[in-house]
Amino acid sequence: LTKAGLAGNPTIILHLFQDEYSLEQVMNSRKVFDFLTLLQCCPTSDGAGAAVLASEAFVRKHRLENQAVEIVAQEMVTDFPSTFSENSCIKMVGYDMSRLAGKKCFEAAGLTPGDVDVVELHDCFSANELITYEALGLCEEGKAGELVDRGDNTYGGKFVINPSGGLISKGHPLGATGLAQCAELCWQLRGQAGRRQVPGASVALQHNIGLGGAVVVTIYKMGFPQESRYVIGSAASSSGDGDLEGFKAYPVFKEIENHLLQEGEKLVRKVGGVFAFKVKDGPDGREATWVVDVKNGRGSVTNDPGMCLNGLNGKSAVEDKLLWFIDAFASKLDGFIFFISSNLVCFLIVVER
Structure with a gap:
C-alpha cells in the first residue's frame, strides 16, 4: 500500500526498503505469523526526526510566516479497559x-x-494500516479494503496516505517515528515534498501509536496561509538530489545553499528577490533548474521550478538585486554563460561549458 508511489523518488535514499514489490512478492515473502509475511511488517531501524516548536511572536520576529505550520488540534488517548477484557486482537492493537x-x-x-x-499513520504492519483507516473515520468500519480498491488511499484518490512510504518502507526508528511523520506532513503543507507532493495539500492528519500504550492524533495546517504561497525550499533540494551532482553547477548552488544557512536572514533583508536558473547542456545533455529564494524566511535553494513561480519577481523590481546576486557569487560562476530571459529578468538560462 505504501511503497508504490516511491519508485523514482529522489529522496528514496532515506528509505530502508528501496525496491518496489509486486503483490505476489509481498504475499510470497517469508511468513512471520499467520497471514503476515515479512514484507508486510515494518523493519525497526536507526533514524532521526526533529521539529522546532515556536511561538507566534518568534515566528513573526524571524519572518518565518511562510513556513510556519500550525498544530490545529492534538489529542492523546490511552488504552481502554476493553483492550484487556474483551480478548479482541483489533482492540489490542489500539483500535x-x-x-x-x-x-x-x-x-x-x-x-x-x-x-x-494527506495522512501519515502508524503502519507497523499491513493489517494495522487498514484498521487505522477505519478507526480514524477515513472510511466506514469494514470498508478499508474497498477504500484501497477504489484508489482512495493514494495519489488521485480521496486521500494520500503515507506519502513518505510509511514505516513499512522507510523503517521504524521507534522514538523518532512520530517526528519523521511530522516532518513529512510539514513538507507536504509547505509544498516542499518534491515528487511525493500531494497537490493542494492544506489539511494534514498524523497518527502515531505505542501499543500498551497510547495514541496521539494531530491535525496540521499552515499557520499563515496568506504568507505560505511562497515556497521556501524543498525536501528534494540540491543537497539531497543525487542525480544532479553530475552538473558542473551543482557545487555552486550547494555553496549558495550553505551561505544562506549561515547568513540567510541578512541576505534576505539585503536582496529580497527570487531567482530561477535553468542549467542547460549538463550531463548527457540534460537540463535542471535551481531556484534561489533570497526573499522569504532565511532563504533557500530548491530544484522544482513549478513550486516557486508565484515567488518570482517582475523585471523592474529586481534588476539591481539580480546584478548584485551575480556579482556576489561571480568567482563561483566562472565557466558558465548566462542568458537573461526577455520577460523575467530573474529567470536565467545557464549553459555549462
Missing part, C-alpha cells in the same frame, strides 16, 4: 483509542475526515 483520539481531534479542529488531504 478503540485511535478512534476516540481521532474523534476528539476532529471535534477540536472543527473539521471532519473528509477535510483531510
Whole structure:
C-alpha cells in the first residue's frame, strides 16, 4: 500500500526498503505469523526526526510566516479497559483509542475526515494500516479494503496516505517515528515534498501509536496561509538530489545553499528577490533548474521550478538585486554563460561549458 508511489523518488535514499514489490512478492515473502509475511511488517531501524516548536511572536520576529505550520488540534488517548477484557486482537492493537483520539481531534479542529488531504499513520504492519483507516473515520468500519480498491488511499484518490512510504518502507526508528511523520506532513503543507507532493495539500492528519500504550492524533495546517504561497525550499533540494551532482553547477548552488544557512536572514533583508536558473547542456545533455529564494524566511535553494513561480519577481523590481546576486557569487560562476530571459529578468538560462 505504501511503497508504490516511491519508485523514482529522489529522496528514496532515506528509505530502508528501496525496491518496489509486486503483490505476489509481498504475499510470497517469508511468513512471520499467520497471514503476515515479512514484507508486510515494518523493519525497526536507526533514524532521526526533529521539529522546532515556536511561538507566534518568534515566528513573526524571524519572518518565518511562510513556513510556519500550525498544530490545529492534538489529542492523546490511552488504552481502554476493553483492550484487556474483551480478548479482541483489533482492540489490542489500539483500535478503540485511535478512534476516540481521532474523534476528539476532529471535534477540536472543527473539521471532519473528509477535510483531510494527506495522512501519515502508524503502519507497523499491513493489517494495522487498514484498521487505522477505519478507526480514524477515513472510511466506514469494514470498508478499508474497498477504500484501497477504489484508489482512495493514494495519489488521485480521496486521500494520500503515507506519502513518505510509511514505516513499512522507510523503517521504524521507534522514538523518532512520530517526528519523521511530522516532518513529512510539514513538507507536504509547505509544498516542499518534491515528487511525493500531494497537490493542494492544506489539511494534514498524523497518527502515531505505542501499543500498551497510547495514541496521539494531530491535525496540521499552515499557520499563515496568506504568507505560505511562497515556497521556501524543498525536501528534494540540491543537497539531497543525487542525480544532479553530475552538473558542473551543482557545487555552486550547494555553496549558495550553505551561505544562506549561515547568513540567510541578512541576505534576505539585503536582496529580497527570487531567482530561477535553468542549467542547460549538463550531463548527457540534460537540463535542471535551481531556484534561489533570497526573499522569504532565511532563504533557500530548491530544484522544482513549478513550486516557486508565484515567488518570482517582475523585471523592474529586481534588476539591481539580480546584478548584485551575480556579482556576489561571480568567482563561483566562472565557466558558465548566462542568458537573461526577455520577460523575467530573474529567470536565467545557464549553459555549462
